Amino acid sequence: MRSFTILPLLCMCFVIIVDGRRGLFQSSLGNTFPNYPCQTDPSRSPFKLEPTYTMSPSANGQRICFTGAAIQRCPTEDPCCTQADFYKLELRVRPTCRRAIRSVTVNGLAAPTPTFEVYGLARDMALFKLPRLNLTTTNATGSKICITLRDPCPNLAALCPEGDGSCTYAIGQSTSPHKCCPTNKFGTVPPPPPPASAVAINPVPSKSLPLPTAAPRQTAVLARRSLANGPAPYTGTFPYVSACNQTTGLMPFRLAGSPVPSWTISGGNVYCFTLEAAPCADSTSPCCSSTLLRVDWWSYDTCRGSVRVYVDKVPYPVTWDQGGTFRLTKLNYSPDEVAAQPKQICIELRKDGPCDSIQKFCRLGSTGGCTYALYDGSQACCPTASTPALRR
Structure with missing residues (x-):
């Protein structure tokens, strides 16, 4: 009969050292955004979008445009500051909005079709990835990233789970050993624009209903005229x-x-x-x-x-x-x-x-x-x- 030597079970234990800096890594298992481990702290990246956006009518839906903000200062010892680029834009959206983005352009040129992903423990979260934007610190400032929205989510209030016209986004880099995804937010309830023009939408942070107050005399006169000639403009x-x-x-x-x-x-x-x-x-x-x-x-x-x-x-x-x-x-x-x-x-x-x-x-x-x-x-x-x- 053969004899067997019973070896003790060895447990290989790994210790994950987590940097104390805010937002270094996010778990890919929970309900976080983005849905992969990455550096989310926006102060460690040179890139972000302007907090305002514009919207204008389009033959294919509502055209929403974001603008690259001025390159910001960041810690030069951090690779996310000095080695990352602005390769893609990720938007946190509702799971029902899979077919909402019809097209994407960067500075007027067509960009690749975005990809859609549902995630979360209950599969109740989703994001759009807009890849191959190919922006860097030399050309990101002032660049225009535009999407055209259609049903079932024809505007940002419908597209993003915030529901008020604001949206959470992350900026992803191309190839790098360092996972950088500075995460931020833009916008609030945007009024529809005048025909054939785009208007800037400025965020007005408020947790309560913006009930109107006494309007300037000129505004009130214009509104009364509108009632006489048709519906008043949306405010x-x-x-x-x-x-x-x-x-x-x-x-x-x-x-x-x-x-x-x-x-x-x-x-x-x-x-x-x-x-x-x-x-x-x-x-x-x-x-x-x-x-x-x-x-x-x-x-x-x-x-x-x-x-x-x-x-x-x-x-x-x-x-x-x-x-x-x-x-x-x-x-x-x-x-x-x-x-x-x-x-x-x-x-x-x-x-x-x-x-x-x-x-x-x-x-x-x-x-x-x-x-x-x-x-x-x-x-x-x-x-x-x-x-x-x-x-x-």
Whole structure:
């Protein structure tokens, strides 16, 4: 019989020494961006994009352009400062936006088609990689990187998970033993541009709804003229008809309480509001005795096709307008009618759509509250308010 020598099991242990500097490496296993180990600290790279971007109409969709910022100073002892180039741009996007980018150009010249990747522990994160941009410290400043967006994500608010027109990006280098991916953010809610021109979008950091304040005299005059000759220009805020009086409580109606999850009509997620009578903030205002023509909600363009509405459990037609404005119109409710019988307004969201919950449907609605505006027939009155957080 053969004899065997039992050798002790040897464990080879590796110690990973992590540099204490912020953002040296990210795990490729979690919900991080980018989804591979790399140096993310933007202060260690000479490259970044301007915090503003431009948008303009295109025959194939909405054209969004980013500008390379001036080369910034960085630690010269760091290889990500002295050895990296600007080879690719990565954008953190929604998983539903796989076919959103139609084309890419760099300084007016066509660039390769971007690649799309879904990742994350729940496969609920995604990114676009725009490769072969071939920018360096000698030509990155002022360079224009443009993408053309189309459905299902026709603008940056729909493309990026921030949902407000801003977006997180990373800059990747070509071949190098050092993994550098300086990560940063640009933009905020951008108003659509005038026809045939591009306009700069300046970030306005805000965690609350930018309700309009008193406008300069000239702006108000222009808005009133627009109402006489057609819709007022979109202002980047809600509601976009800026010439109306948006004082909360100005009309004798309100959406009471928070959206309440309710019965299912055809398999979707249903949330109901109660339209009820309410005291006016100014009883002497003509708005206090006006009829309710319509209700607008601040939503997203990508939610079109994902929603049905029922008033008192009867299907009701809906329309959409600029900036993701979702609308019920031709209501024609008098104050006495609503006081005698409040109306139940229910929104049903498709479970397989991009806006399957009220948190995703309502802009700035991460807690389940919704921003809305009530309009009278003349559109002179449009009191704006937000519902409380979702009740479960």
